[in-house]
Amino acid sequence: xxxxxxxxxxxxxxxxxxxxxxxxxxxxxxxxxxxxxxxxxxxxxxxxxxxxxxxxxxxxxxxxxxxxxxxxxxxxxxxxxxxxxxxxxxxxxxxxxxxxxxxxxxxxxxxxxxxxxxxxxxxxxxxxxxxxxxxxxxxxxxxxxxxxxxxxxxxxxxxxxxxxxxxxxxxxxxxxxxxxxxxxxxxx
Numbered sequence: 001x002x003x004x005x006x007x008x009x010x011x012x013x014x015x016x017x018x019x020x021x022x023x024x025x026x027x028x029x030x031x032x033x034x035x036x037x038x039x040x041x042x043x044x045x046x047x048x049x050x051x052x053x054x055x056x057x058x059x060x061x062x063x064x065x066x067x068x069x070x071x072x073x074x075x076x077x078x079x080x081x082x083x084x085x086x087x088x089x090x091x092x093x094x095x096x097x098x099x100x101x102x103x104x105x106x107x108x109x110x111x112x113x114x115x116x117x118x119x120x121x122x123x124x125x126x127x128x129x130x131x132x133x134x135x136x137x138x139x140x141x142x143x144x145x146x147x148x149x150x151x152x153x154x155x156x157x158x159x160x161x162x163x164x165x166x167x168x169x170x171x172x173x174x175x176x177x178x179x180x181x182x183x184x185x186x187x188x
Contacts, residue, residue, distance in 0.1 A: 006078045012085030018086075039082070
């Protein structure tokens, strides 16, 4: 049996009190159910890239720093991506922009989707990030998720009271993302 295609579920926030890790874990676990793909977590906090410090543009792929070469190899080891991130001030986290800007050709033709979240679902952040992914020549899937997380869903520390109940309404969309990702990777 051939190896399963690998898809990274990117944890796109590094805020110390973030809820993104739990959400991304739920996304990964939901996508894995009955899937022919291998979904892994890729935590930008663990990758730990400094603010973009390469002297040449990424399209040249002439990386000066070991952390960039390691990031390039890691990204190339995945066949597709599901980006999970919050909406901050109607935009997406700077750490996510920094991570994608380090590279260029490594993203080309990789299928991608996203799950954004916020009090209104993160649609403005999604819109901006989708423009960036188009600029990187990624193959965007038709389905994305905008998960609404209200103030009633979080406790006094900003943590989700019941992650499963809050996110469960989005499960069917995740199943659709898995089907679209599987189809995109079967055609590649």
